[in-house]
């Protein structure tokens with residue numbers, strides 16, 4: 001099966017992708033393994049959800065007692081506001097309820113709450129949910145949903161991919177705990193990276209190799225092989241969880257070899273057999289193109305791929321900054337002139353153009369200036385390099 005990436009979904013402004021139960025279970029288990037009481041007494045808000053379609057509400061309702069939750073609130077977005085345009089059919093769950101309102105069914109969002117055993121069967125589960133229409137369409141940015149955010153302790157969801165920046169900003173403007181799904185590339189957003197750098201937010205336990213499979217009601221509109229009609233799943237690459245809840249994997253040290261051993265034995269032919277690691281021309285740092293090639297004994301700054309963050313242990317490493325145009329982290333040792341960018345382009349491609357050297361780390365290769373991929377600049381925590 002081929003895959004689609006979240007930025008393609010973002011371009012299409014298409015947001016109907018539903019998270020699998022087992023992915024939610026696996027992620028949440030990582031926080032529980034680290035702290036079995038992490039949800040005890042908490043009010044959890046699941047915004048941008050829809051219990052009729054999605055598994056977040058189902059999962060937390062089923063585990064309400066085991067987790068010791070105080071209250072579960074989930075809100076859904078009005079059918080008419082969704083970009084998915086097929087004719088909306090309210091479910092029996094809604095139409096059979098005396099609250100059903102034909103005028104509201106497509107225009108209003110819904111709110112579902114769970115506080116205890118409503119059915120009297122001595123079990124707390126999805127059947128105990130109470131629901132009603134919201135006054136508005138359930139947009140997370142509305143005053144109505146923002147009030148629900150403010151009364152909650154935690155926010156957990158897979159937010160609309162097209163509004164990820166806004167959604168994260170909406171969370172971090174409060175002091176709430178959260179676990180949300182996003183694209184790994186969001187790490188480099190100027191609103192996100194400073195939070196990662198300062199250990200205010202981090203990556204969660206994660207999907208298998210960053211590949212996530214979401215259910216979708218949209219069965220057309222995909223390039224061949226992207227959507228599997230048998231399972232109803234679409235594959236996305238580079239998907240991760242962002243959180244400020246602690247988990248065990250975050251504290252496992254990354255096993256590393258010394259620089260000398262890497263140069264002799266690394267499995268990567270770009271490293272093995274070289275006399276030394278490349279140094280950037282525009283940062284006082286070495287270029288480390290693979291996370292598993294980070295030398296254990298190098299004291300200085302190292303440029304590493306953004307996927308390093310999946311292995312980042314704050315006791316082992318410190319994040320110093322990122323290679324980017326604006327030098328937001330004051331780490332550049334050189335800014336190239338427009339003329340130098342033009343010369344570098346001509347030297348590399350043999351035709352006129354501009355090579356935006358200031359956007360990334362630059363190494364010299366065979367006498368040419370070469371930009372490297374997006375890099376995060378890290379350093380071993382003082383004393384941890386050995």
Ligand SMILES: C[S@@+](CC[C@H](N)C(=O)[O-])C[C@H]1O[C@@H](n2cnc3c(N)ncnc32)[C@H](O)[C@@H]1O
Pocket residue numbers: 015016017018019047048049050053054055056076077082083138139140141157158159160161163
């Ligand atoms: C990626 S889906 C995830 C759904 C569900 N949370 C899950 O993981 O199964 C995002 C959901 O957010 C809804 N949505 C889109 N824009 C929204 C907004 N501004 N406010 C609230 N929800 C929105 C979409 O209709 C969609 O159902």
